[in-house]
Amino acid sequence: MEEQTTDLKDYLVALRRRKKQILAATGILAVISVLVALLLPPVYRSSATILIEEQEIPVDMVRSTITSYADQRIQVISQHVMTRANLMQIIEKYNLYPRQRQRETTEEVLERMRKDIKFNMLSSNVIDGRSGQNKMAAIAFTLAYDGETAAGAQKVANELTTLYLNQNLKSRQQKTGETSTFLSEEAGRLSDQISEIETKLANFKEKNAGRLPELAGLNMQMRDRTDSEVMEVDRQLNVLDERKIYLEGQLAQLKPNSPMVSASGERILDSYERLKSLQAQYASLSGIYSANHPDVIKMRREMDALKKETGGDGDMQEQAKQLTRMRSDLATMREKYSDDYPDTVKLKKAIAALEESHKKTAATSSDAPKFRKPENPAYISMQSQLESTLSELKTLRAKRNDLKAKMASYESRLEQSPQVEREYLDLNRDHANSVSRYQEIKAKLMQAEVAQQMEKDSKGERFSLIDPAQLPEKANSPNRPSILLLGMILSLGGGFVYAAVLEGMDSSIKSSKMLAGLLDAPLLSVIPFMENSEDRSKKSKLKTSLVIGAIVGIALIFLSIHFLWKPLDVLWYVITRKLDVWLG
Numbered sequence: 001m002e003e004q005t006t007d008l009k010d011y012l013v014a015l016r017r018r019k020k021q022i023l024a025a026t027g028i029l030a031v032i033s034v035l036v037a038l039l040l041p042p043v044y045r046s047s048a049t050i051l052i053e054e055q056e057i058p059v060d061m062v063r064s065t066i067t068s069y070a071d072q073r074i075q076v077i078s079q080h081v082m083t084r085a086n087l088m089q090i091i092e093k094y095n096l097y098p099r100q101r102q103r104e105t106t107e108e109v110l111e112r113m114r115k116d117i118k119f120n121m122l123s124s125n126v127i128d129g130r131s132g133q134n135k136m137a138a139i140a141f142t143l144a145y146d147g148e149t150a151a152g153a154q155k156v157a158n159e160l161t162t163l164y165l166n167q168n169l170k171s172r173q174q175k176t177g178e179t180s181t182f183l184s185e186e187a188g189r190l191s192d193q194i195s196e197i198e199t200k201l202a203n204f205k206e207k208n209a210g211r212l213p214e215l216a217g218l219n220m221q222m223r224d225r226t227d228s229e230v231m232e233v234d235r236q237l238n239v240l241d242e243r244k245i246y247l248e249g250q251l252a253q254l255k256p257n258s259p260m261v262s263a264s265g266e267r268i269l270d271s272y273e274r275l276k277s278l279q280a281q282y283a284s285l286s287g288i289y290s291a292n293h294p295d296v297i298k299m300r301r302e303m304d305a306l307k308k309e310t311g312g313d314g315d316m317q318e319q320a321k322q323l324t325r326m327r328s329d330l331a332t333m334r335e336k337y338s339d340d341y342p343d344t345v346k347l348k349k350a351i352a353a354l355e356e357s358h359k360k361t362a363a364t365s366s367d368a369p370k371f372r373k374p375e376n377p378a379y380i381s382m383q384s385q386l387e388s389t390l391s392e393l394k395t396l397r398a399k400r401n402d403l404k405a406k407m408a409s410y411e412s413r414l415e416q417s418p419q420v421e422r423e424y425l426d427l428n429r430d431h432a433n434s435v436s437r438y439q440e441i442k443a444k445l446m447q448a449e450v451a452q453q454m455e456k457d458s459k460g461e462r463f464s465l466i467d468p469a470q471l472p473e474k475a476n477s478p479n480r481p482s483i484l485l486l487g488m489i490l491s492l493g494g495g496f497v498y499a500a501v502l503e504g505m506d507s508s509i510k511s512s513k514m515l516a517g518l519l520d521a522p523l524l525s526v527i528p529f530m531e532n533s534e535d536r537s538k539k540s541k542l543k544t545s546l547v548i549g550a551i552v553g554i555a556l557i558f559l560s561i562h563f564l565w566k567p568l569d570v571l572w573y574v575i576t577r578k579l580d581v582w583l584g
Helices: 008-017 019-039 070-081 084-094 098-103 106-116 150-207 213-252 271-286 294-310 316-336 342-367 377-456 480-505 512-519 533-565 568-583
Strands: 044-053 117-127 134-147 462-467
Touching: 008 019, 008 480, 019 480, 019 533, 044 117, 044 150, 070 117, 070 134, 070 150, 084 106, 084 150, 098 106, 106 117, 106 134, 134 150, 150 377, 150 462, 213 377, 271 294, 316 342, 533 568
Parallel strands: none
Antiparallel strands: 044 134, 044 462, 117 134
16 A cells, blocks of 8 residues: 655645634634733833932032942832832722732732832943942832723822832931931940040049159159269268267367356355255264254255255255265274264264155156256357257258158159059050040041931932823733734634644545545546535535625724724824825
């Protein structure tokens, strides 16, 4: 059996045989395409263009505290605007998506609205003011909304535009305010820190007065000067010591009281010597006479008068010497005589009287001067010089002790100076760093306050609405002519595909060629198809249906052009004008 081949003629025969199915399928698909193009709900898009303007004041004069790029801020602003609260407020305000809100969840409705909001950045190649290099930067952006009605799309687009503009102002003022607040708090903290360090410095200086590093040179000078003064005082002390020794030697050779001589050449005793003499006589007289003897009483009265005159009871040392001498004489006399011997008894009474007088003198000697005032002018002069020398010695020794204490203080300061200097430098360094940081922060705070005022006056970088959202004159989608054209093409293709499927599924013999191939034998003859009246009637009806279908299709096409693309009168006017231009 020969292999059966299919040529172009066979395809044409098959198309002619399946023309009814092709026309039916194409017609049905065309009607569906027209219905789809007509029944799809219109979507209106209202768009606004916002320009990103640079700050009016030159950057060299006032630098903004907002350092992020515009596209970054716009993305942040979008996140603020596209929040659930803002979108739901817009949906409820303009009654958007009424059908979807009845059968869909809130999140699905919000997602639908986010898809309907169209955001597009407009960038250009500009020179970056920070780096000086060319780069792509955002100069504007468009904000659009796809709505079911033209008025609704315009209102929502304007609402979104207002949100973006207000959020930009709010965000910039908030950032500049936060910067100023932070710098103000930092300046206050540094001011407190500087005050604390200054208090520490004042306490440190008060505690280490005289040991500060800047006084080290002065301390060394004062130490050397004090050392020189000590050496000078030592020299003066040596001189005074030698003078003291000399005066003491000279004073020892002089008697405090010079003797007085009468006109006859006899020595006149003074009151003090007279008292001493009477005391010696009284001791001898007491050993001979009783206490009531007139001579004893007279002598005692004279002694009392001299005591009052001299202010004392005589010289205790003389009494002690005389008492010792008399006791020695008594011991010698006892070796020769008995105790009843008159001289012995007399000496014993004298000793007893002298002992009693000595005891009285010792008892009252604490309130009376021990020495009488010297009368020798040479002695008085020498004694005055000695006392002056002793006073100078005392003063110089005190001065020397003070100078030694000062010198020890200066040396202690110099020894402690390195440690004090280290702590002092640490405090000064902390103070200098804090002051430098404070001045830097204050300068930045002033710049931030100027930048904040610039933002309040809208002199900084801002969003300007250069093209507000307009009422769309026609729907943005769907593109009904394109849908209709594509539907017609797909309808025709669908008719051919439908015919090919039917032809492939039909296993009947449709031609003599197929029969000859099936029988593997030549055919004797082929009887052609002969039309009868019924076939001609069907053919006539088919032609009429085709004409009517063509007329209806052409009418549908013109109606679609008129209503979906451009009115026919306007289209005719455009065509005639172009023909006049071409022929003209």
